[in-house]
Amino acid sequence: MLSAMNITFLGTASAQPSSTRNHSALALRLGGDVWLFDCGEATQHQIQRSHVKMGKIEKIFITHTHGDHIFGILALMASRLNGAGGMIEEGDDTRAAEAADKEPLEIYGPLGTRAYIRNGLTYTYTNLGAPYVVHELRFPADPPDGDFTSLPLHPSELPTGQNIAQSDGIWPNIFENELISVSAAPLRHSVPCVGYVVAEAPVPGKMDPTQYVPHLKRTGTPMSAMARLQQGGSMELPDGTVLHGPARRPGRKVAILGDTYDAAAIAALAQGADVVVHEATNAHLPGIDPHTKADDTYEGVKARARSRGHSTPQVAGAFAARVGARRLLLNHFSARYAGNDDVDEEAKTIMEAIKALAQQEFHGDVVCTRDLMSIDIELRP
Structure with a gap:
């Protein structure tokens, strides 16, 4: 059983960051390890402002390759893996040789993740002091072996990266050990996008x-x-x-979704989740949000959000209700919604209104997240 499970939101903005919200990223602490989900620009700065330990990051899961979800990964890898700039002379790659005995940083993402990282590290002449490996989750229409690049492996990239095909429309158990497993499913967005479900193995029952x-x-x-x-x-x-002894009871389950207007394909995996992290990019808030247009309607806002691959709080709430979640954590907010609702009354009013919209569909606990918010995930009673 994991000693602790905790989510820290490192970035809760959509598209463009603001003075109160950074680009998308969150850290999931599992006992002593940390897994990142998405890695937008300046994620490593956010880590330095949080309680997350850079050296504890063992895995990174990318939902899709839009820049606001991946532009920070190269800089973070350079910091996490003791990177340095410069040219590597042929036959004198001592850093790569020293790195060979270290555990690799594992990265998961859709097609293009590997090429982005390999090209970025190669063309910035970034040398790493530890290895990494990229596993790509392939959609049926993807080339089974294509990488979008003809570049050779980066000196620190392990050749053991897998191209993982779907099975019955999902990617089951892309990672699994005796304590935890990760499965994934496609989300409907404007580009190929993946949602992840992290499930803890059954834990000991309560003793009397x-x-x-x-x-x-x-x-x-x-x-x-x-x-x-x-x-x-x-x-x-x-x-x-x-x-x-008492019967074992279910472990914790966390569904972390990327950008989406329809998450139906991951509903079965997310069933009974303790926590669902779902975007709520746009909301219709007449009389509350001063940016609301006079002729706006909820259906109009929902249609605009959907046309860009995004959701409203009601869509997020309906999904959380569908899967029987205990708690819904909303993120990926439009830049018009400030993330300083802990100190600003107008921002607080708007976030409370967004929460209320989600609660029209979902009657469990709803949290409108802000940057550096940290939330513990407790076992069920």
Whole structure:
């Protein structure tokens, strides 16, 4: 079981940043490790302002290759992997040789992620002090082996990057270990886009000591046996009594969506999520948002957002309700919605109105996120 699960929002803006919102990025802390989801411009600056530790970043998941979601990745990689500028003389690549024994930074994203990183590092003459590997999630229409580049591997790029094909319309278990798994599904946007679902493995059930301690004391069984029972095991006591540990309970599940106007394809994976992170780029706020046009309607705002591949708070709320989520975290806000609602009354009023729109469709907890907001994800009772 993971000791802790936490989301820190490093950027909550859409398209263009503002003085109160940075480009898209969030950090998911899983125990002692950190995984990034998207990496917009200046993400590494945001990390320096947060409690996220750069050296703990083990994986990066890119939802799509629009610049506001990926322009920060090269700079972050240079910092995270001890990068340096300059030319590498043929036969004298000592940095790459030293890096070979280090664990690679793993990067996942749609077609184009690998080419963007390889070209960017190569043409900026960036040398890295540790390796990286890129796994691409391929859509059915993508070339199975194409990379959008004829450049050779960067000296720090491992050749083990996979091209992962869909299975029944999704990408199941693109990463999995004994504690956590990641699956992905396509989202409808203006370009190929991916949403990710991070699922914790089942965790030990809650122990009621009164069901066990008297039996252990009566038979002289060491109290250390409680640890085995906590894991759901069974044991026979010296007098023949058999004790059964509590049934394991579901672990936590987090659905992190990229830009989308329709996330239906990921609904099955996200079912029962503890947290859904969903964009809410545009909202209709007459009488609240001074930028609202006199002839605007909700349907008009929704249609404009959809035409650009984006959602309203109501669309986000409807998705969270559909999958039975416990909590909805809204992000990717238009630049017209300031992210300083913790100190500015007008911004607070607008964010409360956006929250209320989402709650028209979803009756669970809704949070309008702002940059550097950090939210713990607790196990269900």
